Amino acid sequence: MLDDTLLADPGALAAIDTGGVLRAAATAGAQVRSAAQAAQEAGVAGLGGHRPRALVLLRRPGASVSAAGILAALLGPGCPVPVVLADSAPGWIGPLDVVLAHTADATDAELADSVARSVRRGAEVVVSAPGDGPVASAGAGRVRLVEPRIPVPTGLDLPRALAVGLVTVSALDLLDPVLDPGLDALADELDAEAERNQPGHEPFMNPAKSLTLRLAEHTPLLWGTDPLAAAVAEHAACALATHAGIVAHASDVARAVTATGLLRALTAAAAGNDIFRDPFDDPTAAAEAPPPRLVLLATGEDDPAQITLRRTGRNWPAADLLHPVDEIARGTRHAALLRAAVLASRFDVTAAYLGLATRTIEPA
Structure with missing residues (x-):
């Protein structure tokens, strides 16, 4: 009750x-700002000028599923490249593709395998994940790793996952009009929502x-x-x-x-x-x-x-x-x-x- x-x-x-x-849920705007900054420092903007054969969004347990669904819906059928949602890296992944993944679980073995396979086959890989553990190690020095800067409880990391995804698709020039690199408008709206x-x-x-x-x-x-x-x-x-x-x-x-x-x-x-019914009787x-x-x-x-x-x-x-x-x-x-x-x-x-x-x- x-x-x-x-x-x-x-x-x-x-x-x-x-x-x-509640305090963690109110950090959505701060998560967006910090993730956008971390993505820039990780070199995600370096994807600019690269038109991939496919954009592969890996759905891992947690906010990754929500972020992938929102990004795919945002890009829609008008996206100039195919957007593929998958739980692990497809067997056809190759050097013409871009792989995007998010996780709060640094020990996600299946994601670590997908990252290693994608890197081995020459794909460009962006990973939003903690900096220690098998996931980060699987692509060490070979992926654009965006580490979290604001710790939040389980299930409240969607703003971070979404921000990294938005910076990535913006760098690939898949959104029209383009987003500002710092995602300031998005962060400001989330701050206003937290205030309400x-x-x-x-x-x-x-x-x-x-x-x-x-x-x-x-x-x-x-x-x-x-x-x-x-x-x-x-x-x-x-x-x-x-x-x-x-x-x-x-x-x-x-x-x-x-x-x-x-x-x-x-x-x-x-x-x-029936308004006369007593639920206790x-x-x-x-x-x-x-x-x-x-x-x-x-x-x-x-x-x-x-x-x-x-x-x-x-x-x-x-x-x-x-x-x-x-x-x-x-x-x-x-x-x-x-x-x-x-x-x-x-x-x-x-x-x-x-x-x-x-x-x-x-x-x-």
Whole structure:
């Protein structure tokens, strides 16, 4: 059960958050700045002028999966080179390819093997990983190694992974318009989001707390109205599982509507429950699944309601909509990327609030 009084008491939150999860989640902007700087020092900009045969994004456990999905969705079908998502280096990897990987686990043996194989076959390799352990050793002196500079708990390193990826694709000239090398605009937006979500703000002015209250004691259905938003939804589901122990369904909205069981559950939830039923006297209440809460995520310029209607043939008037156009106005340079990063950060903080308020996050 959610202790909603905890959300209104910053002192109590600080006392229970002995592991500093909320503080770490607020470092997203700092992670981006430090990772961008570290990537420049590691020579990632030296990839400039190199048009690869393929860009291979290695998905390793943790934030790497989210970062790869977001990067692939951001580049989209218009990318001038194929973007390949793989768990390990493909057998065809060669000197014309660029491999990008991120991990928080310095001992990831499978990634170490992939790095060694990629280097041996002459591929350009960018690795975001700790500087000690088998992963770093596998490419010592032969890869562009970007080491972390801001330590964070498990599951809160997406900003770092994403920043290294963005610097890499920018160096390869795969984004139009190009990003600034320091990723200052992205870091500034993440700092602003951290300020909005700080524990001292009441839920009505704290979007992460507000989302926490909406998702509490529900089964979240996180559906993206565009490919980039769907990738963020996948990250959000992972964050809720990692920090709050909550199982969520994440998907693209057009795929999600083929799940007829979920549609029936949404219809039943919209019809409402009997207001006279006492859940403590009802022996079946404990066996019931938490009711679904539909959250539509959007990162594009168009009206999400119109996009959803066009793609699914229906409206969802009861759905919560997360489309941060108030934070990142339409027409802003790289607006979709900035909105995606803000939404990912918001879910990280929401998951932390949920984990703390339900005592799922254990004291350090």
